Amino acid sequence: MEHPHQEIREIRALHTASTITVYQAYDPAIGNPAVRHGRFPSTWRQNRMTWIKPSFLWMMYRSGWGTSEGQETVLAVEITRAGFDWALRHACLSSYVRSLYP
Template identity: 40%
Template sequence: MAQEKSAVPYHQIRALYDDDSITVYQAYNAKIADEAVKQQTLKVPGWSSERMTWIKPSWSWMMNQSRVLAIRMSHSSFETILLKSSLSNSSQEKQPVRVQWDPERTPSTKNKLPYRSIQIGIGRSVAETWAQDMILSIEDVTEKAQKMHEDVEAGMSEDELAEKYIEERVYEIKDEELRKIIRLDSLEDHETES
């Protein structure tokens, strides 16, 4: 299936990161969010490793959530998790981590873009280690999400929203095995059945 021409690759990881870490986002209820920030761990009352927990590097997806946490982890931890993944829509053997390539949206989330952003589901066999050993820091960024929502409602343009709120840039993965596992270079979402 031919894809619409775009300067952006169909699958691309865009994230807020520096030399030491990458930031992913999660939404939680107030009780878990407060304790997670206070204790700087997700291993708090109410959090469970028994169900899949989804993380997203894409900020725009978090705007309408009640509480939003920015979770920093090392590059090696991020890529270690991805090495344990399989695509959600894959016919291959399922791994403890799931990867979905969801349609990216403009900063207001009102319009879909012709390329995809990664969403990562961490299964219970990995979630405990992730929560306990792989998180460097947790920050409550709910206020930023609320301000962005207010600016969207006030009619701020997509370009202005992007300039004010979107700090992501392309996150390069050089490991060829990992690129293949997450289908980073794929031009479509569904694998061809052999």
């Protein structure tokens, strides 16, 4: 039974008052320089479509435990809560849900 004040949807993630940690899988050509230098290399494109996950294990599963081509490097990325909220506002479902879009 749901608690009367429990949110229907919730995100469970490592967070502070101002940041949230998400996980992304990258090709080693992107991930390795990012780890070495603490920032993404110039070959990384900010406008590319991506999936971020608030759970490390979920990202590991979705990336084939780091064996899927182009997803061999899984990074923990700390972003601002404002940035995460922006991403949620601009996100879309990855599959069609008839009940949401009649």
